Amino acid sequence: MTAFYDDLETRDPAKREADLMAALPKQVALAKATEGYATLLRDVDPQEINSRAALAALPVTRKSELIELQASKPPFGGLNATPAGQLARLFLSPGPIAEPEGQQADFWRMGRALYAAGFRAGDIIQNCFSYHMTPAGFLFDGAARAVGCAVIPAGIGQTEQQCHMIAHFQPVGYAGTPDFLKIILAKADELGVDASSITKALVGGGALLPPLRKEYADRGIQVLQSYGTADVGNIAYESEAQEGMIVEEEIILEIVRPGTGDPVAEGEVGEVVVTLLNQDYPLIRFGTGDLSAILSGISPCGRTAPRIKGWMGRADQRTKIRGMFVDPVQIDRVLKAHDDVSRMRLVVGEEGGLDTVTLQCEATSQDDALAEKIGAAFQAECKVRATVEFADELPKDGKIIDDIRVY
Secondary structure (H helix, E strand, O other): OOOOOOHHHHOOHHHHHHHHHHHHHHHHHHHHOOHHHHHHOOOOOHHHOOOHHHHHOOOOEEHHHHHHHHHHOOOOOOOOOOOHHHOOEEEEEOOOEEEEEOOOOOOOOOHHHHHHOOOOOOOEEEEOOOOOOOOHHHHHHHHHHHHOOEEEEOOOOOHHHHHHHHHHHOOOEEEEOHHHHHHHHHHHHHHOOOOOOOOEEEEOOOOOOHHHHHHHHHOOOEEEEEEEEOOOEEEEEOOOOOOOEEEOOOEEEEEEOOOOOOEOOOOOOEEEEEEEOOOOOOOOOEEEEEEEOEEOOOOOOOOOOOEEOOOOOEOOOOEEEOOEEEOHHHHHHHHHOOOOEEEEEEEEEEEOOEEEEEEEEEEOOOOHHHHHHHHHHHHHHHOOOOEEEEEOOOOOOOOOEEEOOOO
16 A cells, blocks of 8 residues: 555656646647637647746636636537537536536546545545535545545435434545534434544535644544535645645646736745646636645655645635726736836725725835826726825735725
């Protein structure tokens, strides 16, 4: 029994990067051949997209845009490389957003996360993700089969029945949202059911807060987190080191400034953008709408892939000011029109029932003439007046629009 799922996890980081960049042109070519990407990538030569810099020049397709794309070209916006009838399953998540599942085993690549959480062949897992309409249940079910585990397809709800299944099958592990396990254990205590067979869990779909993790640990259950989406599958996962989340081997992950496609510096918070090395659904620069940041170094567990801090909130900071919607991409347009400004943040507050709007700028020169110029450009772009303030340094927390109004 090895400590790692496969040899990919311990590759030299330079070798991993070279392998990913070598695969990238083929993936861009596959995407360009689809109906959905044909126009978007019309002027792109796939063979030239062989570096992160070249990739960063391509447009970002955000999750919010999938609804419109799929409405115009059902079921998948023309982004699927495999015809819908040749796929294994078709899902419809809230939004509504459709997601495909291909024929290959462990389509969403979650087996790696399950293995890192301590699951091994022969383990029994109570899978409490939904199998209905959305892919979550099958995502973890496929992972269990890839590792060699048996699955109790429990789904969500019915806590008393969940307890009876634990008593009957004696599963060693749980898969589901972080808080539902607590509900099941509380019901087991109430019913006098012995649930001590569960000693490990892999959770997702919500935040695992430190007090809850400790509560589980006090009961002898090690709980680790996975981070993914229904569109992409596994993006990153925790190992026993619990120092950040390790990026999945078969994706190319970028962190970009919200509202743009521009990569940020290591350690800076931004939107998670993923290029998926998938033959059925070749998503190129897919903006998840989630915030995170790259951690420096490699995990103490020995896995050498890049790490992210985990889920840090939503990147979609669009807000309404004095009857006008303002989007981070508009702030970015104002920023790029001023070479002497390196960063901007719009702070929206409230005073006496009226909106206050302050555009904070990190700039090399800080004078009234520049402030007036920026203010005029902002008003022209957003149709809203703002007070321009200069700062020596703005926080690198991924916030482009900081709405501090209390409703």
